[in-house]
Amino acid sequence: MTGDEINRRILVVDDNVSIHHDFLKILRPYMGSEALEQARSSLFGESNPASNNDQFTVTCAEQGATALTIVETAVKEGKPYAVAFVDMRMPPGWDGLETIERLWGADAALQVVICTAYSDQPWDEIRDRIGRTDKLLILQKPFNSIEVLQLATALCRKWDLARTVAGQVSELSKLVDERTMALQQANRQLTEFNEALMRTVASLEAAQTEVLRQNGELVRLASRDALTGCLNRRAFYAQFEAAFAEGRGQGSELCCLMVDIDNFKRVNDGFGHAVGDQAIQAVADCLQSGLRLTDMVGRYGGEEFCLMFPRTILGEATVLAERLRARVAAEAGNRVRMVSGMTLTVSIGVSSSAFGAQAPLELIDQADRALYAAKESGRNCVMAMDVLVPGLNPSEQLELQVRRVTPRESTSAHIR
Numbered sequence: 001m002t003g004d005e006i007n008r009r010i011l012v013v014d015d016n017v018s019i020h021h022d023f024l025k026i027l028r029p030y031m032g033s034e035a036l037e038q039a040r041s042s043l044f045g046e047s048n049p050a051s052n053n054d055q056f057t058v059t060c061a062e063q064g065a066t067a068l069t070i071v072e073t074a075v076k077e078g079k080p081y082a083v084a085f086v087d088m089r090m091p092p093g094w095d096g097l098e099t100i101e102r103l104w105g106a107d108a109a110l111q112v113v114i115c116t117a118y119s120d121q122p123w124d125e126i127r128d129r130i131g132r133t134d135k136l137l138i139l140q141k142p143f144n145s146i147e148v149l150q151l152a153t154a155l156c157r158k159w160d161l162a163r164t165v166a167g168q169v170s171e172l173s174k175l176v177d178e179r180t181m182a183l184q185q186a187n188r189q190l191t192e193f194n195e196a197l198m199r200t201v202a203s204l205e206a207a208q209t210e211v212l213r214q215n216g217e218l219v220r221l222a223s224r225d226a227l228t229g230c231l232n233r234r235a236f237y238a239q240f241e242a243a244f245a246e247g248r249g250q251g252s253e254l255c256c257l258m259v260d261i262d263n264f265k266r267v268n269d270g271f272g273h274a275v276g277d278q279a280i281q282a283v284a285d286c287l288q289s290g291l292r293l294t295d296m297v298g299r300y301g302g303e304e305f306c307l308m309f310p311r312t313i314l315g316e317a318t319v320l321a322e323r324l325r326a327r328v329a330a331e332a333g334n335r336v337r338m339v340s341g342m343t344l345t346v347s348i349g350v351s352s353s354a355f356g357a358q359a360p361l362e363l364i365d366q367a368d369r370a371l372y373a374a375k376e377s378g379r380n381c382v383m384a385m386d387v388l389v390p391g392l393n394p395s396e397q398l399e400l401q402v403r404r405v406t407p408r409e410s411t412s413a414h415i416r
Contacts, residue, residue: 109163243296295310
């Protein structure tokens with residue numbers, strides 16, 4: 001059936017053929033003679049039988065099994081019945097209740113009217129067997145044409161309304177399914193977008209981390225001496241200036257060391273610049289490994305190094321300087337891989353901000369003067385600036401002197 005058609009298909013199930021004729025006369029429109037109309041009036045006890053304007057299609061069956069086949073075929077062909085009038089007693093076949101149960105098994109939407117006499121099964125027994133349902137009505141025998149027409153018309157309308165509602169529900173369900181699928185698709189797309197976004201964010205974070213790492217590496221390379229890994233002169237001096245300003249602001253002492261490799265020209269001339277580079281690296285390693293966390297070492301130029309000891313008094317600085325000198329003498333030569341048995345020593349000059357230096361370069365110059373004195377004193381020793389007049393404040397001294405820190409007997413032999 002199409003959605004615009006109104007279902008007026010009626011099935012009559014009764015073992016009495018005369019009942020079939022009665023239903024046909026009531027439900028089928030016809031143009032009858034006066035005699036037939038009078039016969040109809042006498043049959044149903046009506047002086048003016050109701051006219052039938054509804055166009056019903058009526059099919060009759062004498063037994064329940066036949067009715068079941070008719071209903072199954074109608075359903076398969078897409079032309080289901082709207083209403084079935086079923087007699088309660090139809091020997092020798094199924095009774096009315098079994099017929100109804102089987103018809104509903106084939107077409108659950110079928111509206112059913114039980115045609116029963118008062119002496120047949122009571123309603124409670126019928127309900128207990130079939131169950132509560134709004135698809136079942138009882139037509140008490142004997143019935144008249146008005147009752148049949150009202151039931152047929154009302155139940156056909158009910159069937160149509162039920163089909164319309166079912167179609168609307170189906171359409172709504174389809175719409176809900178479509179919307180659900182659209183939402184699921186949108187959700188999947190959103191999930192995929194979020195995953196892609198998370199991957200992008202992760203990639204950006206990784207890229208940012210790599211950029212920061214590379215920037216840090218660039219900063220490190222820009223501030224470090226390529227040969228030794230110590231701070232280069234520019235970076236060292238920047239930090240030295242900061243430490244000098246901090247020391248003056250806090251009233252703490254800052255000590256400076258100038259270190260020079262002894263007789264380095266002989267190393268280059270005797271073994272070549274490759275060995276000379278290894279010698280510089282070996283001395284730098286000894287210096288860096290002997291420093292505290294707060295100390296700093298920079299390659300000042302060539303074979304010279306400059307060290308600073310923040311918050312350190314001169315006495316502590318000279319002890320540290322002597323330890324560094326001894327370490328270089330004991331270890332640096334052995335770290336030169338290209339020459340066996342080489343001896344390397346350094347000369348060290350020490351000064352302190354307590355001597356009144358007004359600028360970082362002035363403090364470095366004082367340490368450099370002490371270094372020059374150490375070289376003049378035979379090398380491989382530590383010389384420190386000291387007051388000329390004992391008892392006066394170091395910053396009030398107009399002149400300073402150089403004091404030897406390294407005992408004479410500990411001086412090692414130089415490279416020859």
